[in-house]
Amino acid sequence: MSDDATAERGDGERLSTRDSLLAAASALMRSRDTLGVSISDIAAEAGVNSALVKYYFGNKNGLMLALLERDLSLSITQLRDLVAMDMRPAAKMRYHLSGLIRIYFRFPYLQRLLISIMRDESEEVGRQIAETYLSPIAQAYETMIAEGVAAGEFRPTDSRFFYFTAIGACDQIFSARFVLKYVHGIDEIDDDLRRVYVEQTVGLIMDGLSVRR
Amino acid sequence: MSDDATAERGDGERLSTRDSLLAAASALMRSRDTLGVSISDIAAEAGVNSALVKYYFGNKNGLMLALLERDLSLSITQLRDLVAMDMRPAAKMRYHLSGLIRIYFRFPYLQRLLISIMRDESEEVGRQIAETYLSPIAQAYETMIAEGVAAGEFRPTDSRFFYFTAIGACDQIFSARFVLKYVHGIDEIDDDLRRVYVEQTVGLIMDGLSVRR
Numbered sequence: 476m477s478d479d480a481t482a483e484r485g486d487g488e489r490l491s492t493r494d495s496l497l498a499a500a501s502a503l504m505r506s507r508d509t510l511g512v513s514i515s516d517i518a519a520e521a522g523v524n525s526a527l528v529k530y531y532f533g534n535k536n537g538l539m540l541a542l543l544e545r546d547l548s549l550s551i552t553q554l555r556d557l558v559a560m561d562m563r564p565a566a567k568m569r570y571h572l573s574g575l576i577r578i579y580f581r582f583p584y585l586q587r588l589l590i591s592i593m594r595d596e597s598e599e600v601g602r603q604i605a606e607t608y609l610s611p612i613a614q615a616y617e618t619m620i621a622e623g624v625a626a627g628e629f630r631p632t633d634s635r636f637f638y639f640t641a642i643g644a645c646d647q648i649f650s651a652r653f654v655l656k657y658v659h660g661i662d663e664i665d666d667d668l669r670r671v672y673v674e675q676t677v678g679l680i681m682d683g684l685s686v687r688r
Numbered sequence: 689m690s691d692d693a694t695a696e697r698g699d700g701e702r703l704s705t706r707d708s709l710l711a712a713a714s715a716l717m718r719s720r721d722t723l724g725v726s727i728s729d730i731a732a733e734a735g736v737n738s739a740l741v742k743y744y745f746g747n748k749n750g751l752m753l754a755l756l757e758r759d760l761s762l763s764i765t766q767l768r769d770l771v772a773m774d775m776r777p778a779a780k781m782r783y784h785l786s787g788l789i790r791i792y793f794r795f796p797y798l799q800r801l802l803i804s805i806m807r808d809e810s811e812e813v814g815r816q817i818a819e820t821y822l823s824p825i826a827q828a829y830e831t832m833i834a835e836g837v838a839a840g841e842f843r844p845t846d847s848r849f850f851y852f853t854a855i856g857a858c859d860q861i862f863s864a865r866f867v868l869k870y871v872h873g874i875d876e877i878d879d880d881l882r883r884v885y886v887e888q889t890v891g892l893i894m895d896g897l898s899v900r901r
Contacts, residue, residue, distance in 0.1 A: 509807050586864075593866045594722055605870035613871045633888055635872055639861040640889045647856025648849070651799075653806045657818035658826045659848055675846055676853045683892030687900060 493531045495521040497542050504584040508652055510591055514538075539592055543604070546582045547589075550574075551611050558615045564623030565685060571619070572677045575645045580669045583649035586642065613638060620684075629684050637684070644676055706744045708734040710755050717797040721865055723804055727751075752805055756817070759795045760802075763787075764824050771828045777836030778898060784832070785890045788858045793882045796862035799855065826851060833897075842897050850897070857889055 490498060499520035503512040514535050518525035532538040557571055579585060589608075593601050616634040623629030648655070648664065655661040661668070703711060712733035716725040727748050731738035745751040770784055792798060802821075806814050829847040836842030861868070861877065868874040874881070 511808075590864055590866075593864075593870075595724075601866065601870060605867075609867055609871045613867075632892075633884070635868075636861070636885050636888050637892075638867070639864065639885075640857040640892060642864070643856030643858070643860025644853040645856070646860070648852040651803055651806075651852065651855070653803075653814065654818075654822055654826075654851070655848075657806075657814060658822045671846070672849050672852075675849050679845075679850075679853060679893070679896030681896075682900075683894075683896035687895075 492521070492523055492527055493541075495523065496528060496531060496538065497545050500538060500542055501546070501582065501584075504588075505582070508583070510539075510584055510587055536592075536596065539588060540596075540600070543585075543588055543592060543608075546578075546585055547608050550578055551608055554615045555611065558618050563628065564619060564626050565628045565681065568619055568623065568629075568684065569677060569681050571615075572641060572645060572680055573673050575641070576669065576673045576676065579646050579649045580664065583652065583664070585649075586646040587650055616641075623684070628686060630686055632684060641680055644680060648672060705734070705736055705740055706754075708736065709741060709744060709751065710758050713751060713755055714759070714795065714797075717801075718795070721796070723752075723797055723800055749805075749809065752801060753809075753813070756798075756801055756805060756821075759791075759798055760821050763791055764821055767828045768824065771831050776841065777832060777839050778841045778894065781832055781836065781842075781897065782890060782894050784828075785854060785858060785893055786886050788854070789882065789886045789889065792859050792862045793877065796865065796877070798862075799859040800863055829854075836897070841899060843899055845897060854893055857893055861885060 496517060500512060500517045503516060503520055504510055514528045515525045517538070518528055528535070528538060532541055553574070554571065557567060557574075560567065562570075589604075593604060596604075613635065616638045620629055620632050620634040620637060624631055652664065655664070664672075709730060713725060713730045716729060716733055717723055727741045728738045730751070731741055741748070741751060745754055766787070767784065770780060770787075773780065775783075802817075806817060809817075826848065829851045833842055833845050833847040833850060837844055865877065868877070877885075
């Protein structure tokens with residue numbers, strides 16, 4: 476199965492060079508807690524020549540766009556499937572929010588990457604990303620909340636604003652991880668911390684969203 | 689009252705050159721919705737020679753640090769005063785969260801600026817910022833939540849995590865303002881939108897935090 480576009484990984488798993496470069500960028504951005512990793516560092520981490528970044532992605536922006544697609548596409552599909560499921564609205568939303576924190580736990584740079592790309596790329600790329608990722612998410616929130624309100628489970632809530640509340644509440648601990656380090660002496664968000672964060676934060680959002688009985 | 693370090697402003701108000709440069713950086717970062725403004729643009733906006741940025745702040749990082757101090761110091765003092773006030777814990781927290789959204793409304797780049805400085809500056813500057821700004825905020829949250837729990841108004845809540853939930857929920861609409869533009873066709877967060885956002889978001893957080901009766 477070997478060819479020019481494969482690289483051997485430590486765990487024996489084979490990835491195409493393209494996928495290796497994306498995995499390397501992801502791993503470096505995660506471990507260094509910054510979007511500012513150089514092409515040469517990414518290539519070195521992937522164990523390939525840095526010219527291959529240009530070959531596969533054109534430039535660093537192209538690689539970042541491809542990484543956004545790698546990390547987000549599956550989540551958008553899963554969100555669409557979740558919305559279509561026959562489930563109580565509150566259970567659906569709870570499932571979504573817990574999943575959101577799990578995604579940020581895997582890719583702690585994800586929201587920062589999205590924000591940075593939307594700012595720095597052209598209006599055209601911005602519109603394309605909005606159409607591909609942001610609009611489907613906005614529609615999912617609108618549907619989930621409308622269903623919850625109709626079922627008498629959620630209070631009347633503007634889904635456009637709820638989106639920001641939920642994304643911000645779930646993401647901030649990852650975007651501002653240094654606060655954990657500098658203020659609380661916590662160097663890493665591990666599985667235990669993630670579980671406690673999911674429980675408290677998702678619980679708070681769901682209680683805030685739900686009709687009091 | 690005029691001297692070398694003053695600049696005339698359009699509204700007739702006199703600011704020192706140093707303050708003019710900070711005001712110019714703030715205005716540009718707000719209107720362009722990015723931290724990426726150049727020294728020459730800032731100087732041009734302030735109507736002064738760009739060499740004065742170097743004179744007053746050393747470099748752009750110095751200017752950004754001074755802007756963080758300008759925008760945050762007063763808020764930290766006010767938060768400390770709020771915590772010391774004789775007020776019901778829920779009213780206190782509600783007041784704080786509404787104020788937080790108002791601060792981000794005035795300085796929509798503020799949380800991004802803090803995150804960017806904490807990442808890019810040295811460990812020493814990071815520790816200093818944490819001590820000056822982040823630790824006092826963390827202590828305020830700890831005290832407010834402990835009081836609320838003791839008064840039977842709040843559920844037992846880990847204040848370290850609640851900080852991220854609250855900051856993220858209040859900030860995200862400003863950090864990801866482009867979502868409003870690209871997905872909902874809303875170009876600007878005006879006073880009306882801010883009011884509706886405050887009502888829904890602060891309401892949700894407070895309901896999530898409060899004991900159900």
